[in-house]
Amino acid sequence: MIGVARDLPRTAGIEAQATTAGRQARARRRLVGRGLLYVAATLLALWVLVPLYLITITAFSPRDVVYGYPKEIIPSTLSTETIRFFINAEGVLASLWRSVLVALITLALSTIIGAPAGYAVARYAFRGREAFRLTILSTRAFPIVILSIPLAVTFINWGLYDSIWSVALMHTALAMPFTILITSSIFVGVPRDLEEAALTLGCTPAAAFLRVVMPLALPGLAAASIFTFVLSWNEVFAASILTLRERTLPALILSTLNDSLLPFRFAAAWFMLAPSLVFIFVIRRYLLGLWGRVAR
Amino acid sequence: MAEIHLQHITKSFDKKTRAVDEVDLTIADQEFMVLLGPSGCGKTTLMRMIAGLEYPDGGRVRIGGRDVTDLPPRKRDIAMVFQSYAVFPHLTVFENIAFGLRMKRVAKPEVTRRVAGAAELVQLSPYLDRYSAQLSGGQRQRVAVARAIVMEPAVLLMDEPLSNLDALLRLTFRAELKRLVAELKTTTIYVTHDQVEAMSLGDRVAVMREGRIVQVGTPMEVYDRPATQFVGSFIGSPPMNFLRGRIDGANGHASVNLGDQTFTVPASVSVGRTAGEVLIGIRAENIEAEAEPAPGAIAARTEVVEPLGSHLLLTAVVGDQRLKIQARTDFPARPDAPVWLRPEPDKLRWYDPTSGQEITAS
Numbered sequence: 237m238i239g240v241a242r243d244l245p246r247t248a249g250i251e252a253q254a255t256t257a258g259r260q261a262r263a264r265r266r267l268v269g270r271g272l273l274y275v276a277a278t279l280l281a282l283w284v285l286v287p288l289y290l291i292t293i294t295a296f297s298p299r300d301v302v303y304g305y306p307k308e309i310i311p312s313t314l315s316t317e318t319i320r321f322f323i324n325a326e327g328v329l330a331s332l333w334r335s336v337l338v339a340l341i342t343l344a345l346s347t348i349i350g351a352p353a354g355y356a357v358a359r360y361a362f363r364g365r366e367a368f369r370l371t372i373l374s375t376r377a378f379p380i381v382i383l384s385i386p387l388a389v390t391f392i393n394w395g396l397y398d399s400i401w402s403v404a405l406m407h408t409a410l411a412m413p414f415t416i417l418i419t420s421s422i423f424v425g426v427p428r429d430l431e432e433a434a435l436t437l438g439c440t441p442a443a444a445f446l447r448v449v450m451p452l453a454l455p456g457l458a459a460a461s462i463f464t465f466v467l468s469w470n471e472v473f474a475a476s477i478l479t480l481r482e483r484t485l486p487a488l489i490l491s492t493l494n495d496s497l498l499p500f501r502f503a504a505a506w507f508m509l510a511p512s513l514v515f516i517f518v519i520r521r522y523l524l525g526l527w528g529r530v531a532r
Numbered sequence: 533m534a535e536i537h538l539q540h541i542t543k544s545f546d547k548k549t550r551a552v553d554e555v556d557l558t559i560a561d562q563e564f565m566v567l568l569g570p571s572g573c574g575k576t577t578l579m580r581m582i583a584g585l586e587y588p589d590g591g592r593v594r595i596g597g598r599d600v601t602d603l604p605p606r607k608r609d610i611a612m613v614f615q616s617y618a619v620f621p622h623l624t625v626f627e628n629i630a631f632g633l634r635m636k637r638v639a640k641p642e643v644t645r646r647v648a649g650a651a652e653l654v655q656l657s658p659y660l661d662r663y664s665a666q667l668s669g670g671q672r673q674r675v676a677v678a679r680a681i682v683m684e685p686a687v688l689l690m691d692e693p694l695s696n697l698d699a700l701l702r703l704t705f706r707a708e709l710k711r712l713v714a715e716l717k718t719t720t721i722y723v724t725h726d727q728v729e730a731m732s733l734g735d736r737v738a739v740m741r742e743g744r745i746v747q748v749g750t751p752m753e754v755y756d757r758p759a760t761q762f763v764g765s766f767i768g769s770p771p772m773n774f775l776r777g778r779i780d781g782a783n784g785h786a787s788v789n790l791g792d793q794t795f796t797v798p799a800s801v802s803v804g805r806t807a808g809e810v811l812i813g814i815r816a817e818n819i820e821a822e823a824e825p826a827p828g829a830i831a832a833r834t835e836v837v838e839p840l841g842s843h844l845l846l847t848a849v850v851g852d853q854r855l856k857i858q859a860r861t862d863f864p865a866r867p868d869a870p871v872w873l874r875p876e877p878d879k880l881r882w883y884d885p886t887s888g889q890e891i892t893a894s
Binding site: 437440451452 | 583584585604605606610611612614615616618620621622631632635636679683689
């Protein structure tokens with residue numbers, strides 16, 4: 237910019253320098269703004285990462301270090317002793333496996349049922365659409381406590397009680413409103429023209445959905461699936477009421493927490509963390525990969 | 533090989549207004565038909581019903597003699613270019629153009645050959661590996677056109693394909709499009725609100741207003757003999773002049789009272805009416821401006837002079853009415869100077885002041 241100003245004739249040069257100064261001030265302000273943004277982002281990241289870090293190092297510390305004080309920020313000794321103890325504890329591996337299954341079933345069910353509903357809400361102006369939207373949300377107005385007990389009775393009658401299916405169905409019901417609302421906003425974001433273009437190019441409505449709408453909605457659906465997976469993974473109340481022996485990991489941990497030692501609790505916390513982090517990291521590639529390309 | 537036959541097509545989106553109202557239109561095989569009208573006149577809705585994206589409330593659509601009213605778009609043998617281009621962002625240019633062929637399960641070598649051919653036609657060959665986000669607006673428009681023509685459809689539908697381009701590109705593409713469609717010999721329907729586009733591209737133009745077709749004709753017919761006052765003022769820049777007058781045919785031939793002057797209509801012109809109020813339609817280029825009083829000329833006052841390079845555009849006042857006149861650049865025009873106007877008699881058009889319909893001599 238300064239180079240340009242120098243090339244201009246004298247009279248115009250002064251004016252140009254003035255605007256250059258203005259431009260520099262604006263650039264400085266932008267720099268400050270960006271700096272603040274980075275500070276905020278760093279604080280936010282620390283807020284999430286510090287507890288994760290502390291839980292992880294404690295879970296991998298030998299027992300005497302867990303009880304020791306003051307804590308070391310960088311652990312000098314690592315051991316898998318606590319973790320091994322936790323894994324070998326009664327029922328842990330089985331309930332871990334159940335938790336994964338429940339979360340995946342919930343994800344599958346809520347996507348299979350919720351995404352088409354979201355699509356319908358997004359695309360078709362059917363009678364009672366607004367009422368439908370409100371009803372979806374109002375299901376969340378019932379506390380889980382009120383829902384769980386009649387459900388427990390119903391599941392006992394159906395012979396579903398104390399199985400992963402009862403928990404998965406409950407979690408699907410909990411996740412559904414969000415799945416529908418999130419997916420509908422994703423489908424609204426896919427231009428109608430693209431779908432119609434596919435229809436004129438030989439697609440049936442179903443083919444247009446699968447070949448055009450779905451690929452474009454994928455990043456959003458991935459985000460919705462993270463949400464659903466984590467919701468199911470963390471949910472403890474319904475899981476505790478609807479199961480007795482076939483517990484999911486959070487339900488098992490909750491029921492044994494009071495009787496356990498501190499290292500055991502940290503190991504449990506780490507086990508709650510790890511799979512959802514892995515899931516998020518896997519899905520994350522879809523998020524960034526596709527958004528980068530689709531963005532105009 | 534497809535003639536399009538629209539019969540009593542009607543469509544409403546709400547109870548009060550009809551977006552398309554009882555439209556009848558026949559488009560000949562290989563014809564380039566332009567649907568022209570202001571926004572909201574129903575032209576896009578009409579095209580969408582031909583495409584099968586919208587279902588008419590009443591009437592039938594026939595393409596190539598086949599009643600396609602109840603068929604989905606994929607069974608109509610049409611291809612459409614959207615105003616937004618609707619280029620699939622998750623596919624490359626190649627895959628975008630190949631999309632329709634793949635849906636038809638065309639053999640792979642043929643897909644490659646036909647896509648290459650279509651890309652060549654619209655000069656997209658170097659960009660086949662790119663994604664939509666990496667293309668300019670003009671290139672996206674070409675993808676949309678290539679994707680449609682590669683299907684070799686019986687009917688090509690284009691919904692304002694040039695309206696999202698900047699003025700210069702629009703001019704280039706208009707000529708290119710005309711050449712392309714002339715080569716393809718496909719029956720084409722083209723929707724636009726731009727009367728210049730309509731005039732330059734169409735074999736025939738159908739002018740629409742409030743859901744109805746007001747006039748169908750070649751561009752020159754529509755320009756030269758507007759069927760209604762609306763068509764005259766919508767087509768042409770500047771729009772056709774309309775002067776209020778009174779016909780008095782008492783002394784054998786017609787004369788028109790314009791304010792306090794009387795203009796005698798030459799005997800060669802038949803007015804179709806011997807008395808009463810009329811609107812006289814005349815285009816700016818069909819009025820000759822004189823600096824000196826001349827016999828039979830209408831006295832007026834110049835109000836505004838706009839030099840437009842190739843000619844001068846004068847705004848003149850006759851009584852309390854304004855009209856535009858196209859004058860040669862050497863015409864000595866000054867604001868507020870008197871001017872004498874001589875309309876070309878055979879270019880005079882007569883309209884009913886209440887209905888706006890042309891009064892034809894019978």
